[in-house]
Amino acid sequence: xxxxxxxxxxxxxxxxxxxxxxxxxxxxxRLVAILGSSGSGKTTLLRLICGFDRADAGSITIAGVxxxxxxxHLRPEQRHVGYVAQExxxxxxxxxxxxxxxxxxRRQRRAxxxxxxxxxxxxxxxxxxxxxxxxxxxxxxxxxxxxxxxAPSPPLILLDEPFSALDAALRIETRQAVAQxxxxxxxxxxxxxxxxxxxxxxxxxxxxxxxxxxVQMDNPKALYRNPVDVALARFLGETVLLPGVVxxxxxxxxxxxxxxxxxxxxxxxEVLIRPEQIRLSGPDTGHPATVESVTYYGHDCSVMLALxxxxxxxxxxxxxxxxxxVGDLVGLHVEGDVIVYPVSR
Amino acid sequence: MSWTSTRRPPAALVAAAAxxxxxxxxxxxxxxxxxxxVGPADAASLLFRPLVGELLLxxxxxxxxxxxxxxxxxxxxxxxxERTDLPGRRLWAVLAxxxxxxxxxxASFAWVSMSPALQDFGGALLVVSCSYFPLIYLPVxxxxxxxxxxxxxxxxxxxxxxxxxxxxVVLPQLRPALLGGILLVALNTLTEFGAFALLRFRTFTTxxxxxxxxxxxxxxxxxxxxxxxxxxxxxxxxxxxxxxNARYGRVARGAARRTPPVALGWFRLPVLAGFAVLALxxxxxxxxxxxxxxxxxxxxxxxxxxxxxxxxxxATWSSVRLALxxxxxxxxxxxxxxxxxxxYDGRLIALLERTAYLAQGLPGIVVALSMVSLTITLLxxxxxxxxxxxxxxxxxxxxxxxxxxxxxxxxxxxxLEEASRAAGLGWFATSLRILLPLAAPGLGAAAAMxxxxxxxxxxxxxxxxxxxxxxxxxxxxxxxxxLAFAAAAPYAALMAALSLLSAWVLARRFGAxxxx
Numbered sequence: 001x002x003x004x005x006x007x008x009x010x011x012x013x014x015x016x017x018x019x020x021x022x023x024x025x026x027x028x029x030r031l032v033a034i035l036g037s038s039g040s041g042k043t044t045l046l047r048l049i050c051g052f053d054r055a056d057a058g059s060i061t062i063a064g065v066x067x068x069x070x071x072x073h074l075r076p077e078q079r080h081v082g083y084v085a086q087e088x089x090x091x092x093x094x095x096x097x098x099x100x101x102x103x104x105x106r107r108q109r110r111a112x113x114x115x116x117x118x119x120x121x122x123x124x125x126x127x128x129x130x131x132x133x134x135x136x137x138x139x140x141x142x143x144x145x146x147x148x149x150x151a152p153s154p155p156l157i158l159l160d161e162p163f164s165a166l167d168a169a170l171r172i173e174t175r176q177a178v179a180q181x182x183x184x185x186x187x188x189x190x191x192x193x194x195x196x197x198x199x200x201x202x203x204x205x206x207x208x209x210x211x212x213x214x215v216q217m218d219n220p221k222a223l224y225r226n227p228v229d230v231a232l233a234r235f236l237g238e239t240v241l242l243p244g245v246v247x248x249x250x251x252x253x254x255x256x257x258x259x260x261x262x263x264x265x266x267x268x269x270e271v272l273i274r275p276e277q278i279r280l281s282g283p284d285t286g287h288p289a290t291v292e293s294v295t296y297y298g299h300d301c302s303v304m305l306a307l308x309x310x311x312x313x314x315x316x317x318x319x320x321x322x323x324x325x326v327g328d329l330v331g332l333h334v335e336g337d338v339i340v341y342p343v344s345r
Numbered sequence: 346m347s348w349t350s351t352r353r354p355p356a357a358l359v360a361a362a363a364x365x366x367x368x369x370x371x372x373x374x375x376x377x378x379x380x381x382x383v384g385p386a387d388a389a390s391l392l393f394r395p396l397v398g399e400l401l402l403x404x405x406x407x408x409x410x411x412x413x414x415x416x417x418x419x420x421x422x423x424x425x426x427e428r429t430d431l432p433g434r435r436l437w438a439v440l441a442x443x444x445x446x447x448x449x450x451x452a453s454f455a456w457v458s459m460s461p462a463l464q465d466f467g468g469a470l471l472v473v474s475c476s477y478f479p480l481i482y483l484p485v486x487x488x489x490x491x492x493x494x495x496x497x498x499x500x501x502x503x504x505x506x507x508x509x510x511x512x513x514v515v516l517p518q519l520r521p522a523l524l525g526g527i528l529l530v531a532l533n534t535l536t537e538f539g540a541f542a543l544l545r546f547r548t549f550t551t552x553x554x555x556x557x558x559x560x561x562x563x564x565x566x567x568x569x570x571x572x573x574x575x576x577x578x579x580x581x582x583x584x585x586x587x588x589x590n591a592r593y594g595r596v597a598r599g600a601a602r603r604t605p606p607v608a609l610g611w612f613r614l615p616v617l618a619g620f621a622v623l624a625l626x627x628x629x630x631x632x633x634x635x636x637x638x639x640x641x642x643x644x645x646x647x648x649x650x651x652x653x654x655x656x657x658x659x660a661t662w663s664s665v666r667l668a669l670x671x672x673x674x675x676x677x678x679x680x681x682x683x684x685x686x687x688x689y690d691g692r693l694i695a696l697l698e699r700t701a702y703l704a705q706g707l708p709g710i711v712v713a714l715s716m717v718s719l720t721i722t723l724l725x726x727x728x729x730x731x732x733x734x735x736x737x738x739x740x741x742x743x744x745x746x747x748x749x750x751x752x753x754x755x756x757x758x759x760x761l762e763e764a765s766r767a768a769g770l771g772w773f774a775t776s777l778r779i780l781l782p783l784a785a786p787g788l789g790a791a792a793a794m795x796x797x798x799x800x801x802x803x804x805x806x807x808x809x810x811x812x813x814x815x816x817x818x819x820x821x822x823x824x825x826x827x828l829a830f831a832a833a834a835p836y837a838a839l840m841a842a843l844s845l846l847s848a849w850v851l852a853r854r855f856g857a858x859x860x861x
Contacts (some may be wrong), residue, residue: 102503
């Protein structure tokens with residue numbers, strides 16, 4: 001059953017449309033990541049669902065209750081949505097336990113109901129209950145903010161870029177803790193992010209927003225393997241683009257005849273290869289190429305290759321321990337299926 | 346910033362700063378010495394009598410009533426300006442602060458001249474509330490502006506309606522700002538003299554003045570002065586403490602988003618009417634009364650006193666001359682201290698700075714009387730000299746000068762001075778060529794603010810002006826106490842105009858950023 005259903009949601013500020021006719025549904029106990037660059041309308045979407053802003057058209061249904069539609073706009077406090085703001089927004093004058101129980105009835109607040117259970121769920125020791133927000137690190141604040149949102153057991157949790165203010169190491173740790181807490185509590189959640197790695201790693205499904213419209217919604221693997229257009233493919237990760245010609249289940253291009261991820265009509269097409277699909281060997285096999293530059297990251301490295309007869313350079317992503325040197329002659333192989341986009345004439 | 350703590354501050358500057366600290370301590374020490382001369386038995390009989398109880402009750406009652414009125418008015422005004430779609434919010438924001446620029450004894454002149462019924466407690470409550478509600482409005486508006494809107498949104502998301510989320514989330518966070526503001530109002534009420542004297546409302550300050558005028562008994566006045574100083578320092582300490590807690594610390598970093606303002610709908614009409622009434626009471630009535638009396642012939646006033654252009658010009662010149670001197674001394678004292686406080690760390694500097702801020706808790710009447718008594722006893726040539734009055738001005742407005750000087754110096758990036766030092770210049774050359782030019786606008790503003798405050802000062806001027814020197818403030822006072830309202834009006838108008846004009850210039854140049 002769909003816990004959240006959006007139909008034809010539209011919103012403009014001034015003359016600019018921020019959301020255009022957005023339709024989307026989230027099933028119970030699923031985590032859907034809304035991925036979009038800044039200005040794609042993803043934060044507006046969250047604010048509409050929370051009830052902080054009012055939609056121009058379309059409807060929102062949460063747990064079977066219509067909360068927004070033509071002539072209908074339930075106030076935020078009537079929607080019972082758990083909301084985790086960008087930087088946690090913990091109430092600075094309240095201790096952790098009082099923050100967590102904030103949305104509960106007075107008697108449960110007095111009894112500090114569920115505080116220990118919720119702290120444990122988000123991976124914090126129960127001793128944190130009496131601390132004040134400014135005594136916590138950014139990641140810990142986000143965990144408390146999630147615990148606070150989970151406390152009234154809302155049908156839906158909304159997370160607004162909850163990790164963007166954290167530094168890299170803390171981000172991964174906090175992400176895992178949040179994902180585990182969401183699973184443990186059996187929550188349905190919508191996570192807004194501009195970070196494709198975050199969306200792909202956390203979401204059961206990823207919905208991509210561009211200019212206020214839904215471009216594609218799919219599970220992470222399918223999305224990454226089969227993006228609907230070149231722009232989306234580029235947004236999701238690095239690409240190598242080559243011209244090619246499709247015939248039956250194959251495409252011929254400068255790097256040989258390659259098999260396809262999905263059928264495509266015959267004729268001229270753009271071939272999209274991911275850098276991690278390109279493997280390097282000694283110069284005796286594969287397409288001969290010269291290493292132009294190497295950007296070393298440790299765990300892997302990005303290698304720019306020049307191929308004779310090809311104008312554009314080809315990027316390969318190879319494990320760090322086999323990093324070649326600039327000027328090396330190597331052989332180049334393509335592994336796996338490739339994506340093609342027909343070129344319209 | 347670690348380089349500051351390890352370096353020794355220039356000795357000449359420390360010596361100059363020490364002068365500032367000592368100057369503030371002199372009136373306190375002298376008053377304490379005089380009060381100590383009373384003897385315990387006499388002191389007890391002087392302090393534990395119905396009169397003191399009445400004064401205490403008057404003062405504390407007025408403070409409590411003012412606190413309630415100003416808190417409600419200022420919080421509501423701040424919330425409507427900062428959080429709603431009220432039309433003309435910029436204008437209302439300005440009008441809510443302008444009353445600070447009208448000296449409260451001028452406001453009380455205006456009200457008294459409107460109706461003699463406006464005396465005693467009711468009149469005092471009206472004048473003090475009108476004059477001081479900006480002291481609460483400003484910190485509360487700033488707190489509302491700095492509050493992360495996500496907090497309220499989160500509370501709404503957790504099922505709280507707008508009223509309950511205001512009560513449980515917004516109000517608790519306004520508490521430090523409110524407390525600090527209320528203590529400032531209390532401090533100003535404790536030290537206010539002119540407004541209460543004109544309203545015939547008895548407080549410690551008016552009583553001290555009365556004792557001094559009737560008996561010249563400096564030890565009894567000093568005893569009352571010490572009680573007043575202690576009450577003031579209590580408020581000051583409380584205010585500092587509240588300010589220390591003023592920010593629960595925005596827990597999260599990053600820029601605050603602006604929330605969409607609350608739509609008032611039809612409710613905007615009563616709110617607009619409320620703001621109009623507020624502006625009318627705090628500004629319209631006092632300014633209107635002054636203008637009214639300006640247009641009246643002298644004989645229309647309750648009693649007659651001559652006013653003419655030469656007298657007006659001479660009073661203006663006296664005020665300006667004394668104020669220029671006082672400002673110069675205050676700035677000369679504040680500059681070294683402000684420089685040290687922003688550029689060097691150290692216990693001595695912190696101590697000197699704290700001492701200088703004590704002056705904020707010193708009632709003008711107590712400082713003036715103690716300096717009069719001190720010069721009569723020890724420094725006869727300085728007694729009733731213009732120089733002494735200027736020094737007293739400098740003591741009274743040193744905290745104001747220091748705050749502004751600090752802000753001006755603080756805005757100059759330290760990196761620039763470091764670059765200059767690295768290029769081989771010493772601290773003096775660096776200050777001269779880098780710091781002072783960059784801080785000049787801020788220092789100018791500081792001097793202007795001190796100047797305005799001195800020009801509108803009444804108490805010390807009244808007690809200490811050299812014989813024959815009649816400043817604007819003294820003229821307003823003298824004519825109002827003899828009920829010659831029409832004669833007082835031109836002087837009052839001139840002072841109000843001077844004050845408002847400078848406030849406007851300052852706000853245009855430096856304060857625009859604070860408006861929503």
